[in-house]
Amino acid sequence: MIPSGTTSQVRMPASEPLSAFNVWRVREDFPILKTQVYGKPLVYLDNAATSQKPQGVLDALNRFYAQECANVHRGLHWLSELATQDYEDARVKVQRFLGAAEAREIIFVRGATEAINLVAHSYGRKYVQAGDEILITAMEHHSNIVPWQILCQEQGARLRVAPINDAGELILEEFQKLLNSRTRLVAVGHVSNALGTVNPVRQIIQMAHNHNIPVLVDGAQAVPHLKVNVQELDCDFYAFSGHKFYGPTGVGVLYGKVRWLEEMPPYQGGGDMISAVTFEKTTYNSLPYKFEAGTPHIAGGIGLGAAVDYVSEVGLNQIAAYEHELLAYAARQVSRIPGLRIIGTAREKAGVISFVLEGLHPHDIGTILDREGIAVRAGHHCAMPVMERFGVPATTRASFACYNTQEEVDALVAGIQKVQEVLA
Amino acid sequence: MPELRELYQELILDHGKRPRNFGKLEGANCQANGYNPLCGDKITVYVNVDDNIIQDLRFEGVGCAISTASASLMTEKCKGKSLQEAETLFHLFHELLTGEVGEESAAELGKLSVFSGVKEFPVRVKCATLPWHTFRSALQGIGEVVIKE
Ligand SMILES: Cc1ncc(COP(=O)(O)O)c(C=O)c1O
Numbered sequence: 001m002i003p004s005g006t007t008s009q010v011r012m013p014a015s016e017p018l019s020a021f022n023v024w025r026v027r028e029d030f031p032i033l034k035t036q037v038y039g040k041p042l043v044y045l046d047n048a049a050t051s052q053k054p055q056g057v058l059d060a061l062n063r064f065y066a067q068e069c070a071n072v073h074r075g076l077h078w079l080s081e082l083a084t085q086d087y088e089d090a091r092v093k094v095q096r097f098l099g100a101a102e103a104r105e106i107i108f109v110r111g112a113t114e115a116i117n118l119v120a121h122s123y124g125r126k127y128v129q130a131g132d133e134i135l136i137t138a139m140e141h142h143s144n145i146v147p148w149q150i151l152c153q154e155q156g157a158r159l160r161v162a163p164i165n166d167a168g169e170l171i172l173e174e175f176q177k178l179l180n181s182r183t184r185l186v187a188v189g190h191v192s193n194a195l196g197t198v199n200p201v202r203q204i205i206q207m208a209h210n211h212n213i214p215v216l217v218d219g220a221q222a223v224p225h226l227k228v229n230v231q232e233l234d235c236d237f238y239a240f241s242g243h244k245f246y247g248p249t250g251v252g253v254l255y256g257k258v259r260w261l262e263e264m265p266p267y268q269g270g271g272d273m274i275s276a277v278t279f280e281k282t283t284y285n286s287l288p289y290k291f292e293a294g295t296p297h298i299a300g301g302i303g304l305g306a307a308v309d310y311v312s313e314v315g316l317n318q319i320a321a322y323e324h325e326l327l328a329y330a331a332r333q334v335s336r337i338p339g340l341r342i343i344g345t346a347r348e349k350a351g352v353i354s355f356v357l358e359g360l361h362p363h364d365i366g367t368i369l370d371r372e373g374i375a376v377r378a379g380h381h382c383a384m385p386v387m388e389r390f391g392v393p394a395t396t397r398a399s400f401a402c403y404n405t406q407e408e409v410d411a412l413v414a415g416i417q418k419v420q421e422v423l424a
Numbered sequence: 425m426p427e428l429r430e431l432y433q434e435l436i437l438d439h440g441k442r443p444r445n446f447g448k449l450e451g452a453n454c455q456a457n458g459y460n461p462l463c464g465d466k467i468t469v470y471v472n473v474d475d476n477i478i479q480d481l482r483f484e485g486v487g488c489a490i491s492t493a494s495a496s497l498m499t500e501k502c503k504g505k506s507l508q509e510a511e512t513l514f515h516l517f518h519e520l521l522t523g524e525v526g527e528e529s530a531a532e533l534g535k536l537s538v539f540s541g542v543k544e545f546p547v548r549v550k551c552a553t554l555p556w557h558t559f560r561s562a563l564q565g566i567g568e569v570v571i572k573e
Binding site: 368 | 427428429431432437441461462463464465466486487488489490492545547548551
């Protein structure tokens with residue numbers, strides 16, 4: 001059990017061997033993992049949809065509501081100051097975690113989706129005009145497609161899509177060719193939720209910056225699995241959701257470079273985002289509050305801060321190394337199953353195995369696995385263009401988190417064999 | 425596993441793998457596309473109606489075992505039926521999947537009763553009803569149906 005609020009017992013020196021990552025101890029931190037479904041132990045392999053929450057995050061949520069519930073930035077009273085302090089501390093935790101230069105570059109939003117919509121709305125309406133282009137890739141989640149489509153429709157701009165190869169990797173030469181003087185923004189996923197591909201975002205950003213084009217990175221599937229440093233990446237925007245990162249639902253982060261955030265108009269109007277209002281004129285608040293209209297998800301922000309604490313305590317590098325091994329193990333075991341094809345075989349992958357079974361539909365697979373206590377996702381994973389690209393209507397996806405074990409991979413394999421038995 | 429066996433009965437697996445009346449119906453005078461965005465199931469139902477009678481009925485598309493079997497058994501059942509009879513079957517089938525049906529209705533449903541196990545799997549009800557909604561839309565002259573949550 002990792003005690004929340006202290007780090008002394010669990011912080012592992014970076015030099016410690018991999019075996020120092022004790023998955024069984026990590027599992028103790030997640031109360032839901034003791035759940036039985038249909039009389040069988042829960043095998044939760046739907047982490048790309050949302051991850052489970054450690055006790056420290058649950059405690060933080062509870063503590064806020066039980067002991068310090070008040071609105072932020074508004075009260076002179078003791079509770080409000082306490083809540084504001086904790087909420088702003090969470091912002092600083094996220095800032096440090098992402099390696100951002102300043103806390104005011106961290107904007108709390110509802111999730112990755114809202115973060116992207118904020119940029120599409122605010123940056124988009126200011127900088128994207130008729131004839132301009134937005135460049136995305138063929139492996140994006142719908143939330144990194146549709147906001148740009150809406151923007152392009154409104155502004156008379158054009159959405160360009162860089163293609164991927166049969167392994168599910170971005171074809172960099174094609175991407176390069178699509179960068180031009182009309183490109184106003186590149187929006188690219190760091191890790192694909194449907195394929196698991198890790199995109200070479202550092203390189204992508206350099207390529208775009210060579211043309212003076214800013215880059216938004218959709219990091220929803222990246223932050224739980226690999227170390228992100230926004231300054232090293234030099235990305236202009238970085239978006240992620242708290243709930244896929246062991247944090248609460250309803251809270252997420254948009255990182256933006258100060259220079260863009262300063263120039264961009266507000267996204268929504270309301271309380272907190274102003275410094276002075278008359279009926280003639282409103283002066284907007286400074287960053288990050290200019291983009292945080294209304295009462296935010298205070299408990300969520302604090303909970304997200306607790307998730308950052310948790311991941312830092314366990315060690316993201318340890319998690320990444322462990323998950324890498326687990327994913328390799330899963331790929332080996334699963335690909336031995338006759339008739340099974342893995343969709344997405346990029347050299348660099350994280351967190352996800354998507355597959356199809358010959359003659360069997362993912363929906364039937366999902367139902368039978370469910371009765372074995374195994375939670376996977378069956379469907380198009382909000383990436384219908386990816387399904388189209390691989391000529392499948394849907395896939396079954398197992399996605400991993402730091403608490404998954406080899407035994408659970410074995411259960412998945414046995415479950416798939418059961419599927420083949422039942423549907424034979 | 426008993427519920428799973430209830431769901432994936434032999435008849436369903438058979439029709440799921442070897443659907444009857446599968447493929448385009450040339451010269452159909454009604455047709456509709458059905459789509460279930462949740463699982464990506466897509467189906468096109470072709471109907472030839474003449475003299476108030478469903479003369480011929482075929483379908484094509486991609487779907488799970490439940491939706492494919494449902495479409496297949498639907499085409500078998502409804503061929504030769506009147507429009508009114510088809511409408512009655514649509515409602516009976518719906519009842520079968522969402523509640524209890526009496527003996528008389530069960531007799532009327534015949535082979536379609538094999539889908540009674542779907543009740544235990546609420547998220548799968550739409551798989552079984554997609555072909556029927558699509559069929560009904562075709563008869564009503566509605567070209568597209570999308571099953572929503
Ligand atoms: C790659 C990617 N981007 C964006 C999102 C959207 O995240 P949210 O629904 O939390 O806003 C997801 C969630 O599935 C995702 O996987």
